[in-house]
Amino acid sequence: MNENRTALVTGGARGIGVEISRQLAERGLRVLVAARQLEAAEEACRTIGPGALPLALDVSSAKSVTEAVREAGELTGGGVDVLVNNAGVSLDGELRPPYVDEEVLRATLDVNLVGAWRVAEAVVPGMVRAGYGRVVNLTSSYGSLALMDSGRHPAYRVSKTALNAFTRMLAGELSGTGVLVNAADPGWTRSGMGGPSAPRGPEEGADTPVWLATLPDGDDTTGGLFAGREPLPW
Numbered sequence: 001m002n003e004n005r006t007a008l009v010t011g012g013a014r015g016i017g018v019e020i021s022r023q024l025a026e027r028g029l030r031v032l033v034a035a036r037q038l039e040a041a042e043e044a045c046r047t048i049g050p051g052a053l054p055l056a057l058d059v060s061s062a063k064s065v066t067e068a069v070r071e072a073g074e075l076t077g078g079g080v081d082v083l084v085n086n087a088g089v090s091l092d093g094e095l096r097p098p099y100v101d102e103e104v105l106r107a108t109l110d111v112n113l114v115g116a117w118r119v120a121e122a123v124v125p126g127m128v129r130a131g132y133g134r135v136v137n138l139t140s141s142y143g144s145l146a147l148m149d150s151g152r153h154p155a156y157r158v159s160k161t162a163l164n165a166f167t168r169m170l171a172g173e174l175s176g177t178g179v180l181v182n183a184a185d186p187g188w189t190r191s192g193m194g195g196p197s198a199p200r201g202p203e204e205g206a207d208t209p210v211w212l213a214t215l216p217d218g219d220d221t222t223g224g225l226f227a228g229r230e231p232l233p234w
Contacts, residue, residue: 007213008032008072008080010059010119011087013040016138016186016209018048019202020084023210025051029082032072059087059115069122079126082134082213085116085163089156096151105155112159117166124170124179133179136212137167139225141185146233164225164234171223180219184209185227 007024011017013035021033025048033048034057035041041054053075057068072080089111091104116137127133141147143160164183171181186205208226215221225232 005081006030006032006072006076006078007082007084008034008055008119008123009084009086010034010057010115012084013037013044016202016205017084017086018044019206020086020209020213021052022048023203023206024082024084024213025049027210027214029214030076032075032080034068034087057119059085059119060110062118065118065122069119079130080123081127081130081132082136083119083123083127084136084138084209084213085119086138086209087115088112088138090153092153092155095154097154101155105158108155108159109162112156113162113166116163120170124174127179128174128177131178132217133174133177134213134215135170135179135181136209137163137181137183138209139163139167139183139185141187141227141232144225144233167225168223168234175222180212180215180222182212182222183225184212185225185232187227 007029009017009021009031012021012033021031025031031052032055033041033044033052034055036058038054038056045052045054055068055072058064089108091108095101120135140160142153142157143164167181167183174181186209208229211229225234
């Protein structure tokens, strides 16, 4: 049935995002590979192959989100069945609490939290009408309150903690609709954000998000935080 499903992957043109897009396409989904620059999305689609469609989308712009979702409908002739909120930034320097760089905090929240929220607002109502949907928010163990033990990367951590809360709220709101909402921690993965010394390759980092994005009909896994396909504490 996957060949009839459409997935939208934000930040899909590089790193974990392009690998998530590739694995979803391999599973038979039509994948909208979204990036701020259309050229980057087009290049990623050339590497992924059939089933991948490029889409210009800047999650920090409400106008861009609206236009991209409208274009997605025109490209596919339908709605979005699977949303992977992968787009994210880590802008922290060496500053730690109680000190704050308000510009960095606002910019981080605007992409990592509000950006994911914007895209979900645009596509989730269609999922509810269809009675099927999968929403996967890419997060980090750095955002887990249970595992938090330092003030390193404070804006990034707070943004992911807030994204985790949004995941829980959205999952609760959509309970019983056929739309499952979960958060995935890909782990420290070699990418533009993770850097070249990270121990995991993109294939391993993409595994849990792809698993959650393709949960089968009848599965009721929702409102969870997972790493390595296993639950993590919030």
